[in-house]
Amino acid sequence: MAFATVWNYCVPLAILTIAYLVRTARCQAVQAENVTVLEGGTAQISCRLQNYDGSIVVIQNPRRQTLFFNGTRALKDERFQMVLFTPRLVRIELTNVSVSDEGGYFCQLYTDDTHHQVATLSVSVPPETPTVEVKQKAVEGGEAELSCVSPRSKPAATLRWVRGGRELPGVVSQQEDFKTFSVSSTIRIPVERKDNGAALSCEASHPALGGVKRTRHYRLNVYFAPTVSIVPPPGILREGDSLSLNCAVTGNPMPRSIQWSRINETLPERAEISGPNLQISRLSQSHNGTYLCQAQNDYGWAGDHYSLLVYDNVSVTTTVVPPTTTSQPITSHPSNPTPVVPIWDPYHKDPGAVVETHSAVPYAVIGGVLALLVFTVICVLIITIWCSVRQKGSYLTHEASGLDEHGEVQEAFLNGNDATQGKKEYLL
Numbered sequence: 001m002a003f004a005t006v007w008n009y010c011v012p013l014a015i016l017t018i019a020y021l022v023r024t025a026r027c028q029a030v031q032a033e034n035v036t037v038l039e040g041g042t043a044q045i046s047c048r049l050q051n052y053d054g055s056i057v058v059i060q061n062p063r064r065q066t067l068f069f070n071g072t073r074a075l076k077d078e079r080f081q082m083v084l085f086t087p088r089l090v091r092i093e094l095t096n097v098s099v100s101d102e103g104g105y106f107c108q109l110y111t112d113d114t115h116h117q118v119a120t121l122s123v124s125v126p127p128e129t130p131t132v133e134v135k136q137k138a139v140e141g142g143e144a145e146l147s148c149v150s151p152r153s154k155p156a157a158t159l160r161w162v163r164g165g166r167e168l169p170g171v172v173s174q175q176e177d178f179k180t181f182s183v184s185s186t187i188r189i190p191v192e193r194k195d196n197g198a199a200l201s202c203e204a205s206h207p208a209l210g211g212v213k214r215t216r217h218y219r220l221n222v223y224f225a226p227t228v229s230i231v232p233p234p235g236i237l238r239e240g241d242s243l244s245l246n247c248a249v250t251g252n253p254m255p256r257s258i259q260w261s262r263i264n265e266t267l268p269e270r271a272e273i274s275g276p277n278l279q280i281s282r283l284s285q286s287h288n289g290t291y292l293c294q295a296q297n298d299y300g301w302a303g304d305h306y307s308l309l310v311y312d313n314v315s316v317t318t319t320v321v322p323p324t325t326t327s328q329p330i331t332s333h334p335s336n337p338t339p340v341v342p343i344w345d346p347y348h349k350d351p352g353a354v355v356e357t358h359s360a361v362p363y364a365v366i367g368g369v370l371a372l373l374v375f376t377v378i379c380v381l382i383i384t385i386w387c388s389v390r391q392k393g394s395y396l397t398h399e400a401s402g403l404d405e406h407g408e409v410q411e412a413f414l415n416g417n418d419a420t421q422g423k424k425e426y427l428l
C-alpha cells in the first residue's frame with residue numbers, strides 16, 4: 001500500500017522536477033522586476049529573457065489586456081511605450097502613472113510551453129502639506145479642538161502635532177478611498193488668553209518623502225472677552241482746561257465699537273468722541289461727573305469709569321492760602337513747585353507769597369535772635385553804667401556788688417526775652 005502511494009505520487013513528481021530542470025537549463029525564460037513609482041511619474045517595466053529564440057513576447061496589464069504583441073502596440077493607450085526589445089531585455093515605459101495603474105504586469109513568452117512572469121507595479125502617493133481644521137473654537141478658559149488633515153496619501157502618511165518642539169499626542173483616524181488614505185490627527189488643548197497667537201505645527205511624514213516633512217504652521221486664535229481701561233490725565237483739571245481721555249481696549253475679536261457715556265446724565269455737548277478717545281474742551285464745573293467707557297464682543301462685556309472734577313481757579317488758590325497772611329510778598333522763589341502764577345491778582349491772596357512766608361520764617365527767627373542780642377548788650381551796658389554810678393556811694397564789697405550785678409543781668413535777660421517774644425509776634 002505504502003509502496004503504491006510512493007509509486008503513484010513521488011515518481012511522477014520526480015519526473016516533472018527533472019523535466020523542469022532540464023528545460024530551464026536549455027530553454028528560454030522570462031524574469032520580471034517589481035517596480036515602485038510616484039504617482040504622476042514614469043514607470044519602467046522590464047522583462048529579462050533567457051535563451052530567446054525569436055518566440056512571441058506578449059505584455060499584458062493587470063486586467064490581462066495585451067499591451068504589446070511581440071513589439072507591436074495592441075492597446076490604444078499612448079502612455080505605454082515600448083522602449084527596448086533585445087534578445088535579452090524587453091522594456092516598456094508608462095508615463096503619468098496613476099494609482100489605477102497598480103498591479104501585476106505579465107511578461108509572457110509563447111513557446112511550445114507558455115511561460116510567464118509578473119512584474120508588480122506599486123504607486124506611491126506622497127501627502128501634500130496637511131491642512132488644519134478647527135473643530136472647536138478656542139475660547140479663553142475652554143478647550144480648542146484642532147484636526148490636522150492629510151486627505152490623500154499612499155501608504156498612509158504619519159501626522160504629528162508639535163508645539164514648542166514637543167509632540168502633542170493626537171487621536172489618529174484613517175480612511176481608505178480607492179487605495180489612497182485620508183488621515184487626520186485631532187488634538188484637544190486647554191486655552192488661556194496668553195495662548196492667543198501661540199505657534200503650533202502639524203508635520204506629515206511619508207516613506208516617499210524620505211526624511212523631509214511637510215509642515216503646516218498654525219497660530220492659535222483664542223477668543224476672549226474685552227478688557228477696558230481709561231488712562232486718566234495727569235494733574236488736576238480747572239475751568240477752561242481741556243480733557244482728553246483714552247480708553248484702552250483689548251479683546252478677541254476686537255470690540256467693533258466703544259461706547260462713551262456719563263452716569264445718570266447725558267454727555268456734555270462739547271464732548272467729542274472719536275473711537276477710543278473722548279475730548280471735552282473748555283471744561284466747566286457742569287462737566288463734573290462719572291464718565292464710562294464700555295466695549296463688548298461675543299464673549300463678554302467690560303467697562304471702566306473716570307470721575308471728572310473740575311476745579312475753579314479761585315478755589316484752587318483759596319485751598320492753598322491759609323486764612324491769615326499779612327506778610328509782604330517776596331520775589332519769586334526758583335524752587336517754588338506751585339504751578340499757579342497768579343498774575344491776575346498780585347496784591348491780594350497771592351499763593352506765591354504764601355509759599356514765601358513759610359520759607360521766610362527762619363529769617364524772622366534769626367532777626368529776632370539778633371534783636372535779642374543787641375537788646376541784651378544795651379541792657380548790660382545800661383546796668384553796668386548804673387552800677388558803676390551807684391558803686392561810688394556803696395559800702396558793699398566787690399564780691400557783693402558782683403552778685404548784685406549778676407542778679408540784675410539775669411532779670412534783664414528775662415525782660416529781654418519777653419521783649420523779643422513781643423517783637424517776634426510783631427514781625428509775624
Ligand SMILES: *[C@@H]1O[C@H](CO)[C@@H](O)[C@H](O)[C@H]1NC(C)=O
Binds near residue numbers: 033034120
Ligand atoms: C513582487 O511583488 C509581489 C507582490 O507584492 C511579491 O509577491 C513578489 O515576491 C515580488 N517579487 C520580487 C522579486 O520582489
Ligand SMILES: *[C@@H]1O[C@H](CO)[C@@H](O)[C@H](O)[C@H]1NC(C)=O
Binds near residue numbers: 055056070071
Ligand atoms: C518577435 O519580435 C522579434 C524582435 O523584433 C523578432 O526577432 C521575432 O522574429 C518576432 N517573432 C515572431 C514570431 O514574429
Ligand SMILES: *[C@@H]1O[C@H](CO)[C@@H](O)[C@H](O)[C@H]1NC(C)=O
Binds near residue numbers: 096098
Ligand atoms: C495625468 O493623469 C491624470 C489623471 O490620471 C490627468 O488628470 C492629468 O492631466 C495627466 N497629466 C498629464 C501630463 O498627462
Ligand SMILES: *[C@@H]1O[C@H](CO)[C@@H](O)[C@H](O)[C@H]1NC(C)=O
Binds near residue numbers: 264
Ligand atoms: C445715579 O443715580 C442713582 C439714583 O438716583 C444714585 O443712587 C447714584 O449714586 C447716581 N450715581 C452717580 C455716579 O451719580
Ligand SMILES: *[C@@H]1O[C@H](CO)[C@@H](O)[C@H](O)[C@H]1NC(C)=O
Binds near residue numbers: 286288310312
Ligand atoms: C465740581 O467739582 C469740584 C471739585 O470737587 C467742586 O469744587 C465743585 O463744586 C463741583 N461743581 C459742581 C457743579 O458739582
Ligand SMILES: *[C@@H]1O[C@H](CO)[C@@H](O)[C@H](O)[C@H]1NC(C)=O
Binds near residue numbers: 239240314
Ligand atoms: C480760570 O483760568 C482760565 C485760564 O487760565 C480762564 O480761561 C478762566 O476764565 C478762569 N476762570 C475763572 C472763573 O476765573
